[in-house]
Amino acid sequence: MRGADYVVKRVVFALLTVFVAITINFALFRLAPGSAVTNLARVPHATPETRLAIKRQFGLDKSKFAQYWIYLGQLVRGNLGVSFANSQPVSKNLRTALINTIPMVLLGTVFAIVLGTLTGVIAAWRRGTKVEGASVTTALAFYSMPTHWLGLMLVILFAGTLPTGGMSDEFLLNPSFFTHLKDLAEHVALPSLTLGLVLYGEYTLIVRSAMLETLGEDYILTARAKGLRPRAILRRHALRNAMLPIATLVALSLGYIVAGAILVETVFSWPGVGRAVYDAVLQRDYPMLQGGFLLLTISVVFFNLVADLLYFKLDPRVKE
């Protein structure tokens, strides 16, 4: 059972990574000058009793090791502390934010994968021609733009035609389901497009180099010698094998998507996780910042695990 071995190994690695991230999270916030953690008990409008209770809850009066142990215990129970900004539990704030982030990010990523694969494959096939030059140059240009700046450029271009901030029109009273949906779609267009365009550039380059490597393999020459049509060779022989590195690299770029979400949500005031992290930075809301960082890390680790398992499913050679 080599396969089960592999799966167990990857899952253990993912769990260990999350553990390391939690530890870094703990250490960073306590090593920092001005000790962010002593601020934990500084909830606005709290009575001295509440402060003491929170201090006890997070064990701020105990040794560092005991604090670490308590921190782990609180995490297991899903307690991430209380936000300074709105006195709500951090976990509740993050849940709301996550629900807003997912559709926006998903839309952008799907757009990028479809467009990126298409242009990447064409660039690799037509290598050395003007088509490749144009495709690669466009991709590189988008890849080289700062995400937030690209967002602002789209704001300049589309101001007036599309909404440039928020998630829905607040002056839309009691809208019907379809009006509401149309409103949401209009609001999601620019943030998703920004994220999609930046990622598209990266994916085109990844797909192109993965395809170039595969096109040099002997089985492509064999397929050509058999007289298969280029399209069939591309689809059945080249792209299928190129999917492996593409899948991994796309998963690795998820860390970048997370970062992109922070920038995009800041530009477009999209009330998601990224915006929550930005607000937490501005307001020095350390519990929120800590919780947000943990959530982002865990999601990246999770998608990396998914990619590893996907790789295993796609490539039978990993099993040997």
Place this chain on the structure above:
Amino acid sequence: MTALDPVASELQLAAPQSRLRRTLAAPIFSNRQALAGLGILGLFVAVALLGPLLLGGDPKAKVGPVFARPSWHHPLGLDGGGADMVKLLVEGARVSLLVGFAAAAVSATIGGTVGLLSGFFGGKTDIVLMRITDYFLVIPDIPLMIVVAALFGRSLTNIILIIGAIYWTSTARLLRAQTKSVRERVYVQRARALGAGNGRLILRHVLPQVTPLLIANTVLLIAYSIFAETFITFLGLGDPSVISWGRLIENAFTDDAILNNAWWAIVPPGLAVTVVVLACTITGQAMEDSLNPRLRSGHLSVRRFRVRPLVRPGGGE
């Protein structure tokens, strides 16, 4: 990283000293894109070094009304504080390029050391170092930078160190793979048999062989670092006392340059970042590609009835 192995077999007998010139300089000067990239980068460096001497004066000085339109005296208009955009951009080039080069140097040093040690010694050293690298690779970089910058303060030195301390992972991975294959080559084995110590082997025999790849990777790191600085600054964590391109974009955003129709305050700094990052990426990529001979061959012809030659004429080896 397995893709690098063919390099090993192909360049097995190459003499270490001449390799830097042959494998790195030759493709750059035969590749027009890479040459253009290097030229653009050089131009920006020249502007950053010489610009302030020519223009003179305090770039932050208020010389006119807020968001004044471009004019003869101020070809790129004024920003939200009434300062001349041209002077600000030149000053921004100094800071952004400084951050880019310094942070890239930090990550190349860390990543290079980790990769060399890991690849050369193998065994337990390799396992421990690569585990650490794996963890750093998975933890999302920008959020980590934000957290570190938010907690440890926002001086320029701090930001350089933060960026450098986070971007070294890909360098470490790349160099480890390359070092592993170099270590097994005949001339290294021969030097070892002649009694060369580990230190001498690494510095005299392995390092010169992996330097081209390290340089190529460092050029890419410059691009990432300049990028990262604009992100950190945009999120309100940049050094408030210096003017970088990231700072100019952030200022334009917070001063509502778009609402004021002041495109000149926001388009140029982003364009500058894009051009420099593009130049670094093209140059770095061309160098890395030239070190990976597998990318040179393709069996599927571009047009229907022509088989491409396995090696592009004049393409190096």
